[in-house]
Amino acid sequence: MSTTEQGKTGFINDFQLERHSENPLLTTADFPGASSVFNCGQTMMGDETILLVSIGHRSGSYRGLPGSTTHVARSADGVKFDIDPEPFLKKPDSEPFSKLVGGVIDTRVTFMEGWYYIIHPGGGRPWGTLGILGRTKDFREFEYMDVVSLPDNRVPCLFPGKINGYYMRLDRPYRVAPNEHHTDGNIWLARSPDLVHWGHFRPMLTPGFAPWARTKIGPTPPIRTEKGWLTIIHGVALSCAGYRYALGAMLLDLDDPERIVGLTRGSILSPDAEYERIGVVPNVVFTCGAIADNDADRIRLYYGGADTCICLATGSLSGLIETCLSDGPPDSTA
Ligand code: BMA
Numbered sequence: 150m151s152t153t154e155q156g157k158t159g160f161i162n163d164f165q166l167e168r169h170s171e172n173p174l175l176t177t178a179d180f181p182g183a184s185s186v187f188n189c190g191q192t193m194m195g196d197e198t199i200l201l202v203s204i205g206h207r208s209g210s211y212r213g214l215p216g217s218t219t220h221v222a223r224s225a226d227g228v229k230f231d232i233d234p235e236p237f238l239k240k241p242d243s244e245p246f247s248k249l250v251g252g253v254i255d256t257r258v259t260f261m262e263g264w265y266y267i268i269h270p271g272g273g274r275p276w277g278t279l280g281i282l283g284r285t286k287d288f289r290e291f292e293y294m295d296v297v298s299l300p301d302n303r304v305p306c307l308f309p310g311k312i313n314g315y316y317m318r319l320d321r322p323y324r325v326a327p328n329e330h331h332t333d334g335n336i337w338l339a340r341s342p343d344l345v346h347w348g349h350f351r352p353m354l355t356p357g358f359a360p361w362a363r364t365k366i367g368p369t370p371p372i373r374t375e376k377g378w379l380t381i382i383h384g385v386a387l388s389c390a391g392y393r394y395a396l397g398a399m400l401l402d403l404d405d406p407e408r409i410v411g412l413t414r415g416s417i418l419s420p421d422a423e424y425e426r427i428g429v430v431p432n433v434v435f436t437c438g439a440i441a442d443n444d445a446d447r448i449r450l451y452y453g454g455a456d457t458c459i460c461l462a463t464g465s466l467s468g469l470i471e472t473c474l475s476d477g478p479p480d481s482t483a
Pocket of ligand 1 (some may be wrong): 254255436
């Protein structure tokens with residue numbers, strides 16, 4: 150196992166993503182009236198890097214609640230971003246979406262068959278939090294498709310194409326405790342003939358495989374590599390200081406993605422920089438995906454720091470894959 154123990158913060162991996170020297174790349178100052186800046190969905194459209202950045206406003210809107218907005222940020226070099234002034238995702242007019250979508254956070258983007266599919270959480274009170282699917286071709290026009298998961302399952306992450314005749318996705322259903330804090334939640338696999346109807350559910354990974362992921366875990370859309378489906382995951386540890394969000398990765402078998410062939414036991418990015426430790430929600434590095442630059446053997450991860458800024462971390466793609474493989478499959482799956 151390639152992990153080393155780092156004092157009280159738990160395990161971090163020998164393989165660490167490197168923070169970009171210009172971090173944070175986007176802050177509340179880049180969005181007039183913003184009080185918080187979240188996560189973000191990410192993809193390439195041609196040569197352009199696209200981020201979906203969700204914003205809470207000083208007027209009081211926050212975290213996917215009505216009034217919060219999600220904007221497209223576009224970049225030619227992956228570092229300097231132009232932000233579309235008009236929100237890309239707004240509260241929709243048509244049923245059932247108008248009932249289930251206030252504002253949007255945590256967008257997961259998957260490109261397949263000429264469309265960018267986006268799943269984001271919806272619902273909330275009184276329904277519970279569920280996954281809503283829509284799609285765009287250009288990050289200007291967006292169409293909602295359907296509600297694709299029941300509460301509480303807010304993070305369905307699509308694979309970028311059919312495998313063995315089925316669309317597939319990673320889920321993270323969870324239970325909400327009486328104090329309304331999320332509890333547990335495991336990663337599952339689901340299959341579908343058409344992206345709307347889902348079944349063949351299989352359990353894959355449960356929290357607790359490492360100190361940084363002992364309380365909660367969650368997936369992002371898998372990326373195809375020669376050695377397997379690479380999936381960045383987040384892990385949460387709860388202590389007397391509150392939640393601490395870190396990132397790791399897992400590798401899934403190409404033909405049988407239910408099988409985890411590698412899992413980083415240490416985190417590959419944890420909240421250590423000031424802009425990750427101090428902000429609206431302290432001690433958070435959180436991402437909704439990653440971008441693989443295969444020719445450059447590089448993985449780029451745009452992530453939210455402390456729910457207050459967007460940052461970039463990079464690393465060797467093959468290095469991360471090898472780390473997953475050398476750390477090996479989880480000792481026991483659910
Ligand atoms: C998660 C996500 C992230 C956020 C984190 C901490 O559940 O919603 O976008 O960064 O909580 O607030």
